[in-house]
Amino acid sequence: MDSTVANEPSLEVKAFEVRKLHFDNAIQYYAPGLKRFETSEFKQSNPEIFQSISVTGSACALNCDHCDKKIIEPMIPVNNKEGLFELCRKLKEKGTETVLVSGGSMKNGQVPFMKHIEDIKRVREELGMKIMMHTGVVDEAMAKGLKDAGVDGVALDIIGAQETIKDVYHMDASVEDFDQSMKLLTDYGLSIRPHIILGLHFGKFLGEYAALDLIKKYNIGALILVILVPMHDTPMQNEKPPSTEEVETFFQKARIAMPDTKILIGCARPGGEYKEIVDKAAIDAGLNGIAYPAEGIIEYSRTKGLNPEFYEHACSCGVDI
Ligand code: SF4
Numbered sequence: 095m096d097s098t099v100a101n102e103p104s105l106e107v108k109a110f111e112v113r114k115l116h117f118d119n120a121i122q123y124y125a126p127g128l129k130r131f132e133t134s135e136f137k138q139s140n141p142e143i144f145q146s147i148s149v150t151g152s153a154c155a156l157n158c159d160h161c162d163k164k165i166i167e168p169m170i171p172v173n174n175k176e177g178l179f180e181l182c183r184k185l186k187e188k189g190t191e192t193v194l195v196s197g198g199s200m201k202n203g204q205v206p207f208m209k210h211i212e213d214i215k216r217v218r219e220e221l222g223m224k225i226m227m228h229t230g231v232v233d234e235a236m237a238k239g240l241k242d243a244g245v246d247g248v249a250l251d252i253i254g255a256q257e258t259i260k261d262v263y264h265m266d267a268s269v270e271d272f273d274q275s276m277k278l279l280t281d282y283g284l285s286i287r288p289h290i291i292l293g294l295h296f297g298k299f300l301g302e303y304a305a306l307d308l309i310k311k312y313n314i315g316a317l318i319l320v321i322l323v324p325m326h327d328t329p330m331q332n333e334k335p336p337s338t339e340e341v342e343t344f345f346q347k348a349r350i351a352m353p354d355t356k357i358l359i360g361c362a363r364p365g366g367e368y369k370e371i372v373d374k375a376a377i378d379a380g381l382n383g384i385a386y387p388a389e390g391i392i393e394y395s396r397t398k399g400l401n402p403e404f405y406e407h408a409c410s411c412g413v414d415i
Pocket of ligand 1: 157158163164199263
């Protein structure tokens with residue numbers, strides 16, 4: 095074998111080297127109160143501190159094949175008579191400091207949050223709460239509205255394949271609309287936390303690398319990677335999540351492609367042994383944080399010379415990202 099190939103460091107080694115060059119040894123672990131979470135290494139202390147709100151309740155015009163509204167059903171619905179401000183005032187009384195405002199989508203891929211934009215501004219200014227948005231695609235008025243409201247960050251799923259937009263999301267939008275949304279949010283100086291769902295096209299990789307290429311054109315707060323979980327009672331319930339090998343390679347290539355961008359593993363990923371394998375792969379690839387880490391991962395990260403930090407808000411909702 096050619097000696098140069100033999101000496102070529104593996105993608106994993108390269109990726110971890112990139113991490114060491116661009117970041118200190120801190121690694122972030124997140125356990126938002128969206129669900130009860132406890133391991134021998136990490137236990138929630140105040141599940142109320144972070145809450146997620148849906149501006150459409152459990153209504154959505156898309157019924158995506160991987161979700162079918164399951165993601166928004168557990169969120170706190172906004173009662174339109176009472177309004178978002180009053181809802182947040184009550185949550186603050188119970189100890190909530192950060193809210194994620196999201197909701198179902200319209201056919202064009204937009205989440206209808208603009209009628210709440212004045213309340214969003216008041217929640218920040220009068221209640222001093224942190225507001226993270228999880229929008230769909232946005233237009234200029236929405237980007238400007240979010241900027242004027244002073245939101246702390248904007249998350250959105252980036253879909254890199256037109257077939258997935260059509261066959262999975264049933265959305266009247268294009269990859270260009272996601273690109274334009276990233277441009278508008280960047281132009282208005284918002285801190286963006288784009289999400290890529292690995293294995294989104296019925297468990298297969300299709301647009302993930304195109305989504306990564308799209309995202310890396312922009313200055314973002316953090317890149318959030320989640321993995322398809324074939325959810326019960328959805329059209330994808332019988333699909334298989336992507337192979338851990340494909341996921342591991344994507345982690346490494348994302349680390350190398352975006353060397354000084356914080357890359358975090360979000361809440362959604364299959365559990366059990368699958369989770370143990372991909373969480374270890376995330377550490378080995380030099381990623382910066384993991385939500386709901388598998389048992390033993392925190393100690394493993396210490397053996398790699400990393401210093402764990404613990405948060406009880408969603409990974410995309412770190413203000414100091
Ligand atoms: S648009 Fe969002 S809430 Fe609606 S089905 Fe798709 S992923 Fe679920």
